[in-house]
Amino acid sequence: SYAASGGLHGVGASVVNALSERLDVEVDRGGKTWAMSFHRGEPGRFADDGEPGPSAAFTPFEDRSELRVVGKAARGVTGTRIRYWADRQIFTKDAAFQLDELETRARQTAFLVPGLRIVVRDERGDETVETVYQYEGGISEFAEFLAADAPITDTWRLQGVGTFTETVPVLQATGAMVATEVERECTVDIAVRWGTGYETITRSFVNIIATPKGGTHQQGFEQEVLKVLRTQVEQNARRLKVGNDKLDKDDALAGMTAVLTVSLPEPQFEGQTKEVLGTPAVRQIVAQVVRKELGARFASTKRDDKNQTSLLLDKVVAEMKARLSARAHKETQRRKNALESSSLPAKLVDCRSSDVAESELFIVEGDSALGTAKLARNSEYQALLPIRGKILNVQKASISDMLSNAECASIIQVIGAGSGRSFELPQARYGKVILMSDADVDGAHIRTLLLTLFFRYMRPLIEDGRVFAAVPPLHRVIIRHPGSKPNETVYTYSEKELQALLTKLQKSGRTWHEPIQRYKGLGEMDADQLATTTMDRSGRMLRRVRLEDAENAGRVFELLMGNEVAPRREFIVDSSARLERERIDA
Known part of the structure; x- marks a missing residue:
């Protein structure tokens, strides 16, 4: 279980401890119950008289912190209990626990780990309110829970495993970190269904960590869903009457509800809060799984699968036709919008000629x-x-x-x-x-x-x-002429061209004015120079x-x-x- 797991910020326990007036930890392990307490982050002991609380007398450890044995645990039983009291010196008087957010997180985790039982118990009022979260169906139930519309397809599970290699620093026996190529395994599990509605709901996770802003796994999923559906529409173009029009991403994902989970060791995230997965290889692995599993659904000869895939193609094509019709209607109505009006921007310095070819x-x-x-x-x-x-x-x-x-x-x-x-x-x-x-x-x-x-x-x-x-040009070289003959001005367009010119002048015994002018911008040129080099048709160069x-x-x-x-x-x-x-x- 630890090969592909992770927390959210990496500072959870330390932050809770820092914001608590009192924090108690108890661990059942090895037949004993071990305990440790902290007062505003400092380890020590509370002299509890009855119900534990932050107001009990506290004695900090003078030498060093230590675990104490406070009881016995049954053989083979392990577990951790953490209890803390928020520090009212830090929080405002009206600060309170957000029960909705706690329940949402508990429900989400119970969906992602089938069979896990999570109990949320609220004892703040006169009456204790207890909610139990446990789902044997996993992310399939999660997708059904999130979907708000009537189904067109069942909830399909797309599952697969892929491997990739990446180079990471590995600690050697000598104590040195050496870049080593290691093979990683990525497990993909997706629950997806389409409904009669238009909203797209996607939840993506990496090692049970929510990635609300997506990442490479979600990109691979969405791109491959679009490719598979495009291929199927092209193969059924005559029945669906689509002509040469193509689906776009919004057409394919309309009415879709998907829960996407991937598990891999040491994922790369963008940012401390882990909202975006950045591991590049995951995109291709997810795409391969979607291509194989979703393709198998469309190739299936089972009656239910054939009916559902046919309804799905009808829906996405209807979305495409609605989009094209809306755009055509919009374009017929936008004859006089801001970009097509006769008034031109004040900063435009226009020309006099109305000959388009010359202007x-x-x-x-x-x-x-x-x-x-x-x-x-x-x-x-x-x-x-x-x-x-x-x-x-x-x-x-x-x-x-x-x-x-x-x-x-x-x-x-x-x-x-x-x-x-x-x-x-x-x-x-x-x-x-x-x-x-x-x-x-x-x-x-x-x-x-x-x-x-x-x-x-x-x-x-x-x-x-x-x-x-x-x-x-980049440079302006003024070549001296002997006597009363006027000096010659030569422009060069690269450092290489300048050096070639100077070498040629040296060989012929000619001199030039120093320093050679190096243009840093168009604003450094005067009007004659700009006209001669860049704007006058007789001498300019255009790419x-x-x-x-x-x-x-x-x-x-x-x-x-x-x-x-x-x-x-x-x-x-x-x-x-x-x-x-x-x-x-x-």
């Missing part, structure tokens, strides 16, 4: 660069839209969060072609969209955030080759953002900008060896 929108980082860009632009066909620093990471955010973000909403509004599935490329107001950010790490981050917005909500612009990244492989691009954006931290951390660690120190703009 260009520069999205500029910061107001300082905007001031220079206003003077450097050709106002006939170049428009400017400043953004304030780093916009919202839309890969993680919901659509409502994206639309309520001022910077994202301004960009969509200025381009004027809508967003998401309602995006209409012919409605775009500009032929080119050029992202103009500083040539440093922050500028690259801002460019990535902007590309994430375009990739997720305005992808046709990228597919049509209309999104570009400006390439401002076209291409979308050669949409699926691969989707994976990259999810890795770099998505919700899952573990794969991104692995990518950073694995790629660190390829990083050149000289490339860091320190």
Whole structure:
């Protein structure tokens, strides 16, 4: 039982002791009853006269704490009793035990450990109230207890075991900690049922520890349920009349009640309160169990299983059709919303030309660069839209969060072609969209955030080759000419290019002005320099953002900008060896 168990915070007994005026512990073991007492955290003895209480005379231990024998225990009997009195110097006068929370925890634990008997007895009033919790059905009964709607399916149990290896520090006989690869076993037990309602209720646990914010085990479960149901819908597409539409996660999980439990040694949690499981390998193990067990339900030839799986497919397809109908209705009603109105943001510096093919929108980082860009632009066909620093990471955010973000909403509004599935490329107001950010790490981050917005909500612009990244120079070298001939200005775009230029000048015996100007941002350039290098069509350099492989691009954006931290951390660690120190703009 101790191979896969754990507490919640790791400080329970010590915190209770610290907050108690008196705490007594009795342990039955080895035919004896051992005892120890504490007064506000200090060990000692109470001189009880009758009923024990915190007001009894207390004598602290002078030398060291010790266990005392206070009675005999029957052979083979073990157990622990803890009794404590809350310290009224710490708690307010009206503080009281929350009986509802204690009963909820007792009920939950009794469900998770079949056959365990837990008694909650409230003796505070004139009459003692006692509640006993004991469930032989385990998490199957738990799922039935949580479900509030009529069932479509029975409560299905999905059970399995998987193994994985991980590298952990192991204490050697010499006293040294050595990184060692060990094999772990993960046991999966899931109770799941679908009902007629729409609410999704999921409770997940690791070693009987509740993980209310989910983790890798819940991700693996939900992703695989969606995959299995999608596969079944595709196989029954003609009967279900679904066409090319696909289920999404909300369709598959609507009306589902699930209790997910996994047991494994030394799980990795995110945070002290253990609300999120972080062990990466558990995701795949849970997914394999769900794939095998749920797949077997759909492949079963039993009459009950066939009826229930058929009803389940009907339900999830009905959810999908309702969602698509609601979205279509919403899109027909949203012809004049905030993003499609005729009024444009005040901060937009628009161009005069109405020729879409000729016009260009520069999205500029910061107001300082905007001031220079206003003077450097050709106002006939170049428009400017400043953004304030780093916009919202839309890969993680919901659509409502994206639309309520001022910077994202301004960009969509200025381009004027809508967003998401309602995006209409012919409605775009500009032929080119050029992202103009500083040539440093922050500028690259801002460019990535902007590309994430375009990739997720305005992808046709990228597919049509209309999104570009400006390439401002890094250095400005003024080459001296002898006599009255004017000096020559050369811009370089990388450290390597600068060194090659300087070597070439040295070999030819030519000199240059020191120090060489190193641009830290667009705001350091004057208007002529910015126009010549970055905005004037005759001499600028642009990088076209291409979308050669949409699926691969989707994976990259999810890795770099998505919700899952573990794969991104692995990518950073694995790629660190390829990083050149000289490339860091320190």
